[in-house]
Amino acid sequence: MIKQKKALLHKMNRGIRQITALCLAGALAFVPALRVEAVGAGSSIARGIDVSKHNLGIDWSQVPSSGVSFVFVKAGSTNSGMDPYFDVNMRGANAAGLRPGVYLYSYANNVDEAKNEANQLIQWIGNYTVSYPVVYDVEAPNHKNMSQAQLQEMINAFCSIIEANGYYPVVYSSRNMFRDKIGNIGYDKWVAQYADALEYNGNAAFWQHTSHGSVAGIPTRVDMNYQFKDYSSVIVADGFATRGDQTVFYAGYRMQRNGWANWENNKYRLDENGFVQKGCWFEDETGRYYLATQDGHALRDAVTIDGQDYYFDENAVMQRGLITRSDGNLYYYDPATGALQRNVTVTVDGVNYTVDGNGVATEEIPVSDAYDNAAFNAAYYARNNPDIYESCGSDAKALYDHFMKTGIMEGRQSSEQFSINAYRENNPDLAEAFGDDLMKYYEHYINCGVNENRVSR
Numbered sequence: 001m002i003k004q005k006k007a008l009l010h011k012m013n014r015g016i017r018q019i020t021a022l023c024l025a026g027a028l029a030f031v032p033a034l035r036v037e038a039v040g041a042g043s044s045i046a047r048g049i050d051v052s053k054h055n056l057g058i059d060w061s062q063v064p065s066s067g068v069s070f071v072f073v074k075a076g077s078t079n080s081g082m083d084p085y086f087d088v089n090m091r092g093a094n095a096a097g098l099r100p101g102v103y104l105y106s107y108a109n110n111v112d113e114a115k116n117e118a119n120q121l122i123q124w125i126g127n128y129t130v131s132y133p134v135v136y137d138v139e140a141p142n143h144k145n146m147s148q149a150q151l152q153e154m155i156n157a158f159c160s161i162i163e164a165n166g167y168y169p170v171v172y173s174s175r176n177m178f179r180d181k182i183g184n185i186g187y188d189k190w191v192a193q194y195a196d197a198l199e200y201n202g203n204a205a206f207w208q209h210t211s212h213g214s215v216a217g218i219p220t221r222v223d224m225n226y227q228f229k230d231y232s233s234v235i236v237a238d239g240f241a242t243r244g245d246q247t248v249f250y251a252g253y254r255m256q257r258n259g260w261a262n263w264e265n266n267k268y269r270l271d272e273n274g275f276v277q278k279g280c281w282f283e284d285e286t287g288r289y290y291l292a293t294q295d296g297h298a299l300r301d302a303v304t305i306d307g308q309d310y311y312f313d314e315n316a317v318m319q320r321g322l323i324t325r326s327d328g329n330l331y332y333y334d335p336a337t338g339a340l341q342r343n344v345t346v347t348v349d350g351v352n353y354t355v356d357g358n359g360v361a362t363e364e365i366p367v368s369d370a371y372d373n374a375a376f377n378a379a380y381y382a383r384n385n386p387d388i389y390e391s392c393g394s395d396a397k398a399l400y401d402h403f404m405k406t407g408i409m410e411g412r413q414s415s416e417q418f419s420i421n422a423y424r425e426n427n428p429d430l431a432e433a434f435g436d437d438l439m440k441y442y443e444h445y446i447n448c449g450v451n452e453n454r455v456s457r
Contacts, residue, residue, distance in 0.1 A: 044226035053085045055220050060092030062217030070099045075124045077105040078117050090128045101132030107140050114154040118161035131253045133170035134162050148183045159187050166254030175200050205229040247276040266297035287317035309340035330361045371400035374450040377415040408438050419457045426455035
């Protein structure tokens with residue numbers, strides 16, 4: 001009788017458990033976010049699953065129809081190696097339009113082993129699109145016997161490596177482990193508690209609320225999760241994202257660090273933390289740059305910075321020395337500081353230049369003054385007639401001969417203070433006397449006009 005009663009009681013309990021499980025499975029699809037009672041968590045914003053080899057072959061094309069938008073795929077562990085379904089699950093999840101994260105089940109006993117786990121995971125996932133967090137699963141029996149300090153040191157070691165490789169780390173464990181063993185950590189938490197409500201006093205990014213979910217395309221029961229933190233602006237495919245008050249840059253869902261980022265025809269400098277540098281100078285083996293205050297892009301062309309004028313080429317590299325700018329003029333920038341120079345005379349490669357108040361540099365052409373007079377200056381004639389200088393060079397006699405034979409007939413100005421056309425136009429008495437004989441105007445100016453202070457230019 002006693003045995004019969006025990007058998008009957010066993011059957012009744014099993015029936016109750018089956019009914020409870022069926023009811024829970026049916027309710028899972030309709031559990032409202034408001035039932036989640038997590039301090040600081042708010043209502044859920046998405047539903048997802050986590051899978052491993054235990055879920056066997058999954059028809060990923062069906063999964064989204066169950067309202068699932070993300071999945072955490074087990075990569076494996078250092079004890080058993082890569083999960084045999086990892087590759088097919090990652091490819092299938094991405095093909096189905098889900099956002100996959102990954103997790104590693106930890107067996108680490110110390111910091112060094114945690115680092116090895118992180119490095120192993122990086123190798124496994126490097127060739128896959130990981131668009132959600134990378135998770136450290138801390139729940140093994142050995143972890144339950146560790147101190148809080150030991151666990152936190154391991155977690156920090158693992159997550160630091162994950163971050164350094166551009167992924168976003170999250171830590172998974174049970175509610176009790178977070179509450180009693182792990183404590184406060186500086187990383188997002190994925191909390192497991194199989195219940196109708198999450199009873200946890202810390203902020204949770206994810207809540208694993210059952211291991212008995214039912215999802216289309218998955219032949220087994222599956223872990224179900226709610227998401228509370230919005231990662232849409234935290235982990236992006238390509239481009240900029242915000243971390244606190246800092247701007248970071250992503251490429252292929254991985255945050256970039258310590259280098260240049262190219263985006264929409266501009267370049268940006270990222271520091272060792274991955275933050276876009278702004279409003280500052282930066283110099284490396286390729287040159288010196290200035291990073292814009294507003295968004296950090298490296299400046300190009302002529303720019304004024306702190307009251308000084310600088311010039312940056314098409315690659316945003318600051319230029320020094322003699323620079324021909326887009327206006328066709330030659331400018332001189334200090335070889336040491338790169339600042340534009342004004343009202344100076346400089347020598348570059350043995351050639352003298354006069355720099356005016358606008359920073360425009362003009363070559364001082366060394367010519368003999370043997371043929372200089374009030375109406376003709378060989379250096380002026382060469383400097384202001386580059387076509388003639390190209391053929392005559394600095395030969396003063398050749399320059400003078402050109403003017404007397406050709407230039408005077410072309411109306412070319414022969415010195416700073418004398419223009420033969422201006423002299424003719426401003427002296428009507430001479431025009432009446434000389435008519436079109438330009439040589440007579442030239443000779444008159446030399447012999448008389450200069451002393452009479454006649455208008456000559």
